[in-house]
Amino acid sequence: MKFNLLSLVLVGAVAFAGCGSGNTSSTGETKGSEPKTEQEKTLYALGLIMGGNLTPFSLTSEELDLVKKGIADAATGAKPLVELQAYGQKVQELAQSRAMAAAEVEKKKSSAFLENAAKDPGAQKTASGLIYKTVKPGTGANPIATDTVRVHYQGSLADGTVFDSSLQRGQPVEFPLNQVIPCWGEGVQKMKVGEKANLICPSSLAYGDRGSPPRIPGGAALFFEVELLDIVKK
Numbered sequence: 001m002k003f004n005l006l007s008l009v010l011v012g013a014v015a016f017a018g019c020g021s022g023n024t025s026s027t028g029e030t031k032g033s034e035p036k037t038e039q040e041k042t043l044y045a046l047g048l049i050m051g052g053n054l055t056p057f058s059l060t061s062e063e064l065d066l067v068k069k070g071i072a073d074a075a076t077g078a079k080p081l082v083e084l085q086a087y088g089q090k091v092q093e094l095a096q097s098r099a100m101a102a103a104e105v106e107k108k109k110s111s112a113f114l115e116n117a118a119k120d121p122g123a124q125k126t127a128s129g130l131i132y133k134t135v136k137p138g139t140g141a142n143p144i145a146t147d148t149v150r151v152h153y154q155g156s157l158a159d160g161t162v163f164d165s166s167l168q169r170g171q172p173v174e175f176p177l178n179q180v181i182p183c184w185g186e187g188v189q190k191m192k193v194g195e196k197a198n199l200i201c202p203s204s205l206a207y208g209d210r211g212s213p214p215r216i217p218g219g220a221a222l223f224f225e226v227e228l229l230d231i232v233k234k
Contacts, residue, residue, distance in 0.1 A: 056095040103209035103219030110221035113158040117200040131200035140193025148176045148232040154225045163215040181206050191228040199224040
């Protein structure tokens, strides 16, 4: 049976690097010096990148101890306590089940946010569940699904955490409306050129139960501030 061995290696590497035996205090804080040289900082950055592979598992401290045991045995050449090939698929299934459970929790947290957004004066809730509110009217044309548009935008989670912003980058973006998340495809078509609007998206119209790690968790509702600058002529 085949499975994504690279993912398992990355998971193991980051857990081993960040959770070495005897290096954790009673508060859960990892002991040891901070990275100082460029190589140490690079290796630390590598650990941060690979750490995203652990997120879907939502490991408890006891479960993490088992992961550390497996890493230590593999790193030292000790005899494995399980047959890796037999458990590769089980690891994938565990990641999926944990991610689905986390997404359900996130959707419950987002429900109050969506309800309040729908009650906001001037907000409209469409049949799909999109919540739309004009902030500043526009006077130009409405784009259609096959159009490419130029926009400025900022996206945030229900708690206000910004995960993407063309405003912060100082550069508007262009994209075809038939190649974006459903919330955008529907919402931007409702806008006129020059308009600013808020698009509040339930997860079903955004990134669903899978999310877009590491910035957008599965099941997350999203809040977008959008300004439609232009419809790009072909």
